[in-house]
Amino acid sequence: MLKAFAMRLFHLGLSSHLVSDMTTPPIASPDLLIASAGPGGFSTVDAICSVAKSCGAKVVLITAQPVTGSCVKHATGVCYVPAQTMASDGGGATEKGERPLLPMGSVYEGALFVLFEMVVYKLGEVLGESPESIRCRHTNLE
Numbered sequence: 619m620l621k622a623f624a625m626r627l628f629h630l631g632l633s634s635h636l637v638s639d640m641t642t643p644p645i646a647s648p649d650l651l652i653a654s655a656g657p658g659g660f661s662t663v664d665a666i667c668s669v670a671k672s673c674g675a676k677v678v679l680i681t682a683q684p685v686t687g688s689c690v691k692h693a694t695g696v697c698y699v700p701a702q703t704m705a706s707d708g709g710g711a712t713e714k715g716e717r718p719l720l721p722m723g724s725v726y727e728g729a730l731f732v733l734f735e736m737v738v739y740k741l742g743e744v745l746g747e748s749p750e751s752i753r754c755r756h757t758n759l760e
Contacts, residue, residue: 619730620654626738629755630747637666647674654680656703656726658687667692680733682726701729 620636627634635642637651645651651670655663658681667677671692679693682703690696702725742752 619727619734620652622731623652623734623738626734627741629752630738630741630745631751631755632741645670645673645675649673649675651675651677652680653677653689653693654730655687655689656682656699656701658683658685659689663689664692680730697733699726699729699733701726 624634624636649670651667653663653667667679667689670677671694676694677692678695678697679687679689680697680699681687681689682699682701684690684696684698741747
């Protein structure tokens with residue numbers, strides 16, 4: 619979901635990069651790192667957020683566990699998405715032993731998709747970007 623969000627931010631004309639892409643520049647102030655840790659923390663996300671914060675960047679953490687997660691300590695801001703993650707799906711079991719409709723982290727990921735599309739819509743409005751100007755930034759190498 620973050621990769622799709624980064625792509626849409628680029629389509630809006632913003633400088634947007636993904637962690638681990640070789641074309642991503644060093645992070646520094648006044649950059650913003652947007653990180654996601656549905657269950658609240660992963661060692662990799664903790665490390666990335668820690669580096670970004672130590673380099674002067676702001677860190678927004680998106681999570682379904684804003685209180686207990688280890689990544690929160692690195693965040694400048696927290697976006698709480700109250701959705702089921704793989705860590706909170708009970709191992710896929712339901713009360714009646716049925717399979718859940720959306721297993722693992724799918725509810726959280728689906729919620730992120732909707733959230734990010736709403737953010738892109740509003741940002742496009744604020745930035746004065748037309749559907750045509752957004753569309754012209756889409757790759758033609760597909």
